[in-house]
Structures are given as structure tokens and as C-alpha cells.
Amino acid sequence: MARIFCPNCGQSETVDLRGRFLVTCDRCHQRFSAIFAGHRPPAEVAVSCPKCGRREALPIKGGSKVKIDCDGCGSQFEYRSDS
């Protein structure tokens, strides 16, 4: 989700889009172009600790490798998400 502001009246709107769009303001009908860079938060992945089995939902980008500190037992483990 991205938040856009009308340059004319300041009306804000939340949109779920990516790319470049011509937006028409709901309030003042001013037309303006907005660019959404695609800062969509990664989906949450259920990760479980190999040591104590504690499960946690973490926002992890696809195809990335992250180090996770377990809140349960304090051990650190690596998690690699596919695609």
C-alpha cells in the first residue's frame, strides 16, 4: 500500500498500486501523476527455530537469506526463503 497526497488540496488516499499512474483527486478533481516505487512490505513467513521449535511470523523477502535470533532460546539460525 502506498499513500498519495493531492498537490492541490492535500487530500490523502491509500492505493495498492505499482508503477506510474494518473490520479484524479476525489475531493478537488485535480489530476496529477504519482509514481509508486513498489515498497510493498514482504509477506510474512512462518519460521520455526530448529533448536526449540518456537514459531514466529516474520516479514522476509522472497529469495533472501536472513539471520534470525530466536526469542525463545536465544540461538541464532539462518533462514533462506524460496523464490
Ligand SMILES: [Zn+2]
Ligand atoms: Zn485534491
Ligand SMILES: [Zn+2]
Ligand atoms: Zn529457539
